[in-house]
Amino acid sequence: MAEVKPEEQLKMIRASKLYYPAREKVKQSVLGSVDAFNSLLRKSWEDPAAFWAEMAGELYWIKPWEKVMEGQLPYFKFFVGGVTNPCYNMIDRHLERGADNRMALIWEGEDYQTKFYTYRMLHAEVCKFANVLKGFGLHKGDRVAIFLPNLAETVIAVLACYRLGVLFNTVFSGFSVRALKDRLINYEPQVVVTADGGYRRGREIPLKSRVDEAIEGIESIKSVVVVKRTGTEINMQPERDHWWHELMAKAGLDCPPEPMEANEPGLVFYTSGTTGKPKGVVHSSVAFVINNYVYGRFHMDHHENDMFWCTADIGWLTMHIWGIAGALANGVTTIFYEGALDYPQPDRFYQIISKYRVNKLFTAPTAIRMLMRYGEKYMEPYDLSCLDVLSLVGEPFNPEAWHWAHEKLGKGRIYINNTWGQTETAGCPLAGAAWVTPMKPGSCGIQFLGAQMDVVDEEGNSLPPETPGNLIMRRPIPMLVRTLWREPERYVREYFSQVEGCYFSNDQAIKDRDGHYWVLGRIDDVFNVAGHRLSTMEMESAIIECEGVAEAAVIGVPDEIKGLVPVAFVTLRQGYEPGPEMEQAVKNKVIENISKIAVPGQIYFTSVMPKTPSGKIMRRLLKEIVVEGDIKGDITGLEDIGAVEQIKAIVAAKKLKNRA
Template sequence: MLDQDRPKMIQDSRKIAPPAAYVPKSYVQGEEAYRTLYRESVEYPESFWAAVASELTWIKPWETVMEGNFPDFAFFRGGYLNVSENCVDRHALSFRRNKVAIFWEGENGERRIITYLRLHEKVQKFANVLKRFGIQKGDVVSVYMQNLPETFVALLAILRIGAIYNTVFAGFSPEALRERVVDSKAKMVICANRSYRRGRPIPLKENVDRALEGVDTVKTVIVYRRSDEEVPMSPGRDYDWDELMAEAEPICPVEPMEANEPGLLIYTSGTSGKPKGIVHAGGGFLVGTYAYTKYQLDLRDEDVYWNTADIGWLTSHIFVLIGGLALGVTTVLYEGALDYPHPGRLYEMVERYRVNKLFSAPTAYRMLVKNGEELARRYRLSTLELFASVGEPLNPEAWEWVYRVLGGGRAVINNTWGQTETGGTPLAGAPGAVEMKPGSCGVPFYGHTLDVVDGDGNPVPDGTPGFLVIRKPFPSLARDIFGNRQRYVDTYFNVMPGVYFTGDSAIRDEDGHFWVLGRVDDVINVSGHRISTMEMESALIAHPKVVEAAVVGRPDPVKGAVPVAFVILEAGAERGPDLEQELEQWVADEIGSFARPAQVYIVETMPRTRSGKIIRRMLRELIQEGKVQGDTTGLEDFDAVERILENLRGRTGF
């Protein structure tokens, strides 16, 4: 591909070396060290994964490191371990026993500190509570709670006894909860009586009651009282958390688990039909997330680390609950909205806990950009030395702002790529080793073989857009779709035989960096020009009045498809047809006339997942059908679609 044909964001990208002061703190130092370790890890993956696994505690050694290939593969066959033991016991029974595991803060300002020893005590007691109600190895337990220490206790206790947990985002409706409980055949639901979001109480227990109407598989509901409000309790089914914990025995041995047995279940929203229940192997997930967290975040004993993800999002399980705790990290856990009750809440917490490593979604970083430099400069943020991001592409403009304003030009920014199905981030920066490029998703992680191919599965030249695929299995890759093996095989392995099909489009540049452009459906073919929605969105966000943008394709009888943009403006920016036309021309000037949006819609909100990711599929349905027809259970805010329609009524196409 000629240089002038490359997306402008790649043409304009610059290389930034890892800060000299940071490099000595990294597990891998220098690009040559990365290249050597990566080459060895893909040539001899058994040796690499065995070395990672050997840093963990095993009850029984494995017989083989790797077996099989897509879709039937296994790691550490015959090896037995327990995830809870690795995340709690091995720290609580060591020099880390009095180390802070969790700094917790509620949206209302309430604060608690939990050490590894205290966490160990609570997890054992709640494991005995589960056993009291007959929960045993292989049973599914649904957990419908917000970011609370008790949520972590519940999940670690479930893992301790060999059961399978299914976390359900606390913002989900009763209907969404019911669908997941029924599909997973859960025997128990654990919930809080209330959750808080922007000061508004969310009636979780009442939602559970509605969700379980007519559901006979759930025999027990355990309720943690987050607030003093009384809630209806059904005798014989509903039990109070604190009362049960007061009666529980304090010692509970771990259940040995073969490394490939199911450990957790999390649902992803489907484009139509019911959501997919992604099954991860407990042992494989532990080994994989331990590796991601160690090498991509360089977590060490002295760090204070904050991953802002909600426990309903798998990122929190990968990088905090399992990956983070397995490394013995001190983590910050926060209950509410990052900009409530004031826009400086995130900065205030960074300053209070002296956070030095921050992991959040691109949406959150763009929110900080929107709030401006002046607000950021009111707080002491000099402790921050690494920023990580996942969920959707972090546009170069937001990347540069975070690097300059929050990081002072001396921090690492690790923009990563991963999926619920991958159980981690196969693409990421190597913080102390590889040069950073704003907007890039970095380089392949150790032991992972990724490629960019055409429709026939053949590799395309560097600089050419194509389909992102993974050529070899790795421990944290999903093992099944719950109750539907054929859907698992068809979705991920039959689209392009011999590889794992990610469903994303990407470009690999001449330096080996990958640029994930979005879902395959989000690459628009306009009169023969393949245009990345990420590139158009990045161009729109570069406009001084735009804080967020989403671009989707609309069928066109002449051009095949045309881009349509949805934008959210900076606070106080004037809106109107003139600005929309200005933004259309702005994209044409930035990328080329072929990329000019057919329409720009100024809206007040976007449909988002619980992780903050914009659900572009819903926007596509709105402009094509005038309504959302597919699965809506993944929405964080169920009123968002109606508010968008209110913005659009009377406009062209609506």
């Protein structure tokens, strides 16, 4: 995907037209009419307390709330004093309404193994694992870390934590030992849940061995539960390590849900920060589920007979928002798939849709661009007429990919809902309502239910339509971040110090004349690679650890498949020479410290960096050189103009070599 210049971007936004849903589809939607949704939307903006009370009233409560909303950003509460349990609202509530035999969860492994759970079966498994956790002495407020791929047991473990009020954190199973350890040291869980291994593109990923290495010296961890997935031989430490299946065989089926006040913390998710140190984003348990029950219902137009597939990994909050909370709270069937979407052949994606008759799909723009690259030939053997709604999040969704998805994948019959959200916002406060609001290729939709979004200048003043600015949130929604784990000062500094009384997203956006938002990218040095949020500082820190490296600068450059890919500029110490061996050493260090997803697409070795007089590397200039081949922007802050010419020559030479 080519870099879009500001003037071209604005031209594209002005040219983009609205696509209105067919009347028959509007009638079949959850609310049944555009007027009904617009009325609800106005109520959510003008009287948010009444709106949230109406929505929350659809769920089960042990004790009603005393006040719907209290406080302001950055310190706020919803449903104050209200007591319920999130797991009860995702499972038990449906059993009370006769949904015992409705399918809740379908799991398919990369090796084609499958498991199926009705709501009654899932309830039994969740209660059993909740009793397993109780057996380790865990109570409400204690902590569990989950280092698993997309397995059925992963969903069961998450729901069991919800049932007990135990805080949980899921860590991406592709992370290195170092990245896992950093998070565990900060989080200090008592129990870690993992597997002997997992599968990815036919290779076995050694999960338990990584855990063994990562937890060494972390005194809080007393127990490790291991799912037998691959059957590989692993080390099981007596007293500490336990097989999942053995514990579950002895666990009881009865486990009453723990009463939880709506604002008590429930999940901690780590996301990259501009300092390179991952941030532990803390979300409330009950309010998180309520908000995503509402957003899932209208973003996806959820009906109880839906077959829903979220393609995200459980290590990213997207899966929790859509694949667990949003799906199960709405009583639909959720699909968990373990492996790569194009393995063993590029048609695997289409196989799953056709096999399970998926009608609601949530994925990333990266996946759509990957399918575009393969062409339509892999799609042709499959009946995809079941597909009804396609929603996306993760990075900008270019109009070309939108039209391909609508016309080729959906045959002009599907609703495409491109959304915007962050780990900190949980769900998506910018989006459309499936089969109700008009679509606009490339945009992130409208300001959604209960949200108050705005595009502002540096002083916090609202900007007129079609003017780029900072994307902010002026009032809270229930699922918005509540604090950062053990870093309350950083919470205020990172999100609320830029514009008084507002949540600062660090994203740049434009609001068009139809009220649609277009998110342009990050303001800071954090960017999305194939939907994974990565910090340039974290990548640079890893590269500098490589023997012989003196300095490193990482930028994100456009990629037609992944949206953005990291590109590294590296200065070596005296006595070290650039070459294939050094390049591989840099890549290995990034894999060791972070993950393969963070490996630079290109590495340029240079003896100079473009710096300000104070020594700050001007990464903007590096990006311009790579993308444009020249410097278009302001260089008055550059200390040595000669550095630019040297770097331009290095980049040009490598591009020429690559083409050859």
